Amino acid sequence: MATKEIIRLENIRRNFIVGNETVHALRGVSFTINAGEFVTIMGTSGSGKSTLLNILGCLDTPTSGEYYLDGIPVRSMGKNERSVLRNRKIGFVFQSYNLLPKTTALENVELPLMYNSAISARERHELASRALDAVGLAERKNHKSNQMSGGQQQRVAIARALVNDPVIILADEATGNLDTRTSFEILVLFQELHDRGRTIIFVTHNPELSAYSSRNIVLRDGKIISDTPNDHPASALEMLKKLPVESD
Amino acid sequence: MNLTNLTKIALKALNNNKMRCFLTMLGIIIGVASVITMLAIGQGSKRSIRAQIAEMGSNMIMIHPGNMERGGVRQDASSMQTLKLNDYQDILDGTEYVSACSPSVSSSGQFIYGANNYPSTIYGVTEDYLEIRKFSIDEGSMFTPQDVLTSAKVCLVGQTIIDNLFPNGENPIGKVIRFNKIPLKIVGTLTPKGYNSMGMDQDDMVLAPYTTVQKRVLAITYLQGIFCSALTEELTPQAINEITQILRKNHKIKEGEDDDFEIRSQEEMSSMMSSTTDMMTILLACIAGISLLVGGIGIMNIMYVSVTERTREIGLRMSIGARGIDILAQFLIEAVLISVTGGIIGVLLGVGASMVVNLVFNWPVYIQAYSVILSFFVCTITGIFFGWYPARKAANLDPIEAIRYE
Ligand SMILES: Nc1ncnc2c1ncn2[C@@H]1O[C@H](COP(=O)(O)OP(=O)(O)O)[C@@H](O)[C@H]1O
Ligand SMILES: [Mg+2]
Numbered sequence: 001m002a003t004k005e006i007i008r009l010e011n012i013r014r015n016f017i018v019g020n021e022t023v024h025a026l027r028g029v030s031f032t033i034n035a036g037e038f039v040t041i042m043g044t045s046g047s048g049k050s051t052l053l054n055i056l057g058c059l060d061t062p063t064s065g066e067y068y069l070d071g072i073p074v075r076s077m078g079k080n081e082r083s084v085l086r087n088r089k090i091g092f093v094f095q096s097y098n099l100l101p102k103t104t105a106l107e108n109v110e111l112p113l114m115y116n117s118a119i120s121a122r123e124r125h126e127l128a129s130r131a132l133d134a135v136g137l138a139e140r141k142n143h144k145s146n147q148m149s150g151g152q153q154q155r156v157a158i159a160r161a162l163v164n165d166p167v168i169i170l171a172d173e174a175t176g177n178l179d180t181r182t183s184f185e186i187l188v189l190f191q192e193l194h195d196r197g198r199t200i201i202f203v204t205h206n207p208e209l210s211a212y213s214s215r216n217i218v219l220r221d222g223k224i225i226s227d228t229p230n231d232h233p234a235s236a237l238e239m240l241k242k243l244p245v246e247s248d
Numbered sequence: 249m250n251l252t253n254l255t256k257i258a259l260k261a262l263n264n265n266k267m268r269c270f271l272t273m274l275g276i277i278i279g280v281a282s283v284i285t286m287l288a289i290g291q292g293s294k295r296s297i298r299a300q301i302a303e304m305g306s307n308m309i310m311i312h313p314g315n316m317e318r319g320g321v322r323q324d325a326s327s328m329q330t331l332k333l334n335d336y337q338d339i340l341d342g343t344e345y346v347s348a349c350s351p352s353v354s355s356s357g358q359f360i361y362g363a364n365n366y367p368s369t370i371y372g373v374t375e376d377y378l379e380i381r382k383f384s385i386d387e388g389s390m391f392t393p394q395d396v397l398t399s400a401k402v403c404l405v406g407q408t409i410i411d412n413l414f415p416n417g418e419n420p421i422g423k424v425i426r427f428n429k430i431p432l433k434i435v436g437t438l439t440p441k442g443y444n445s446m447g448m449d450q451d452d453m454v455l456a457p458y459t460t461v462q463k464r465v466l467a468i469t470y471l472q473g474i475f476c477s478a479l480t481e482e483l484t485p486q487a488i489n490e491i492t493q494i495l496r497k498n499h500k501i502k503e504g505e506d507d508d509f510e511i512r513s514q515e516e517m518s519s520m521m522s523s524t525t526d527m528m529t530i531l532l533a534c535i536a537g538i539s540l541l542v543g544g545i546g547i548m549n550i551m552y553v554s555v556t557e558r559t560r561e562i563g564l565r566m567s568i569g570a571r572g573i574d575i576l577a578q579f580l581i582e583a584v585l586i587s588v589t590g591g592i593i594g595v596l597l598g599v600g601a602s603m604v605v606n607l608v609f610n611w612p613v614y615i616q617a618y619s620v621i622l623s624f625f626v627c628t629i630t631g632i633f634f635g636w637y638p639a640r641k642a643a644n645l646d647p648i649e650a651i652r653y654e
Contacts, residue, residue, distance in 0.1 A: 057567070059566075059567055059648050060648060079571070079572065080571045080572070083569050083570065083571040083572075083574075084571070086567065086568065086569045087570075092567050094564075094651065098560060098561075098564040098651060100561060100564075102264045103260070107260075111565070111568060112568040114253045114256070114257060115250075115253070115565075115569045115570050115571075116569070117250035117253070164569075
């Protein structure tokens with residue numbers, strides 16, 4: 001498979017001014033990510049993971065350094081351009097799902113496409129329906145978000161991240177709110193998506209999860225301290241089978 | 249930006265909060281309903297007053313001898329003898345804007361027929377008087393110019409006179425009634441007009457040739473008044489101008505001296521009435537407008553609460569690609585939907601309330617299309633105006649902070 005470069009970071013720095021102090025959240029981060037990689041980003045709390053992910057997700061702009069997403073330089077872009085870029089090229093998964101309340105799974109998944117006027121209502125239904133099939137929620141399309149379990153809600157959120165066929169899926173502590181078993185179910189889903197060719201960046205502070213990705217980047221104090229490929233990721237599915245089934 | 253989608257989004261959000269939505273609308277509903285009802289009542293009374301004035305002849309002009317000082321002593325208008333027959337003749341011959349003209353002399357007293365008698369007033373006039381006062385003949389006919397020339401002892405009677413002198417339902421035509429011992433033969437009856445806006449019974453009168461009243465009843469040669477009609481209500485000022493010129497010339501009034509006569513017109517009265525009712529309408533509309541303003545502030549308040557409450561939702565929408573303007577539009581559409589829906593309900597309620605006022609209190613109401621259109625317009629503006637700041641606040645949120653908001 002010809003490897004296509006999706007993300008290129010060149011000496012990214014991000015400073016926050018708090019009062020009269022400057023917080024250096026990122027102090028010169030550089031790496032490239034190719035299509036089809038499943039990258040975990042680890043580090044202790046406050047190491048700059050979320051700041052990095054916000055920059056990767058075009059929600060934030062670096063203080064200095066260059067960022068190319070799918071070949072497009074992001075640093076020089078305006079707010080609106082970045083919004084459109086997020087809408088077309090990025091899928092977000094958050095720790096706390098962030099689904100709209102009192103809204104069905106299908107409508108939640110349709111949401112990103114509502115902001116893309118090139119897509120008709122019929123296409124929107126079709127794509128959202130397929131994304132829900134892909135995360136194993138074919139039967140629950142019309143359930144309201146508040147009637148679902150945490151694991152199901154996160155699946156809906158993943159379907160929402162998939163629906164616009166993004167070049168990259170960004171997950172920030174996507175399993176942070178879930179119990180071990182459900183976490184592994186979600187991890188299985190990410191591995192499936194990866195097997196189907198999706199590019200994923202998965203931020204977590206849980207070091208155990210690095211075994212399941214194809215590459216692991218570790219941050220400390222805003223710098224990369226290790227960047228190691230993993231040629232033989234463990235199967236999350238195997239692990240899930242070994243987990244005791246909770247019965248209470 | 250896709251307005252259809254944004255409207256769908258806004259509708260969905262409103263649908264999720266029906267009760268709050270309705271309560272917010274309530275301010276607008278009450279505001280608009282009161283605007284519509286107040287204007288309907290205001291316009292209704294204006295129209296009914298105008299209609300009554302028109303019934304009395306909206307182009308009528310009345311000329312009376314004016315207050316005049318003689319050696320410092322003010323004279324009673326009725327005792328003044330400045331209006332003469334030649335004034336009437338000159339108005340009749342020398343004007344362009346006057347379509348009808350009649351002298352007027354009157355006397356009050358007892359009318360007698362057989363054993364029945366009734367106090368009323370006899371008006372001495374010419375045939376033109378019918379046109380000027382918008383009277384019409386019910387039965388019989390008007391007296392003739394010949395009757396005027398010969399001071400004929402004939403008269404026309406109004407319904408009130410008939411009711412009182414002929415209580416048994418006899419046909420009054422051809423009967424002879426007496427006034428001040430003078431026998432008058434009834435040649436016609438007047439179509440009943442009822443009471444006018446000042447509460448005067450317009451059927452309580454007897455009409456006779458002015459010469460008859462002048463010579464046989466009052467024994468005078470001057471006129472107590474002259475009644476005219478302008479060609480149209482709008483031409484009344486021109487007609488008054490012509491009449492003034494003629495009378496000043498006839499009475500030899502020098503430049504700078506006051507008139508010794510007084511001209512009043514229905515037009516003047518109706519515009520006075522209109523301006524009073526217009527003032528009322530404006531006042532009512534202001535009160536109603538204030539309640540609409542309060543409704544608008546209600547919308548702003550709720551929109552602010554809503555933006556704060558939905559900070560995370562806004563953050564999420566932004567992170568999946570909503571631009572600031574999409575968020576702004578969504579909240580503006582929400583505000584406008586609330587205010588316009590409130591407006592529609594308010595209009596319906598206002599129309600209903602106007603009808604109830606009309607039916608229950610028997611007040612005249614009139615709903616003008618413009619007040620409905622104005623209400624919608626104001627509602628939309630209210631929604632945009634009071635929705636703007638909350639919506640802008642939402643649009644300016646930082647997505648990173650918004651999505652973390654607890
Ligand atoms: N908006 C901000 N303003 C000020 N400081 C911030 C802001 N966002 C993050 N930081 C600081 O940057 C550092 C990195 O934060 P973050 O990226 O959230 O770490 P992580 O996600 O790895 O826990 C922390 O010291 C944090 O306090
Ligand atoms: Mg974090």
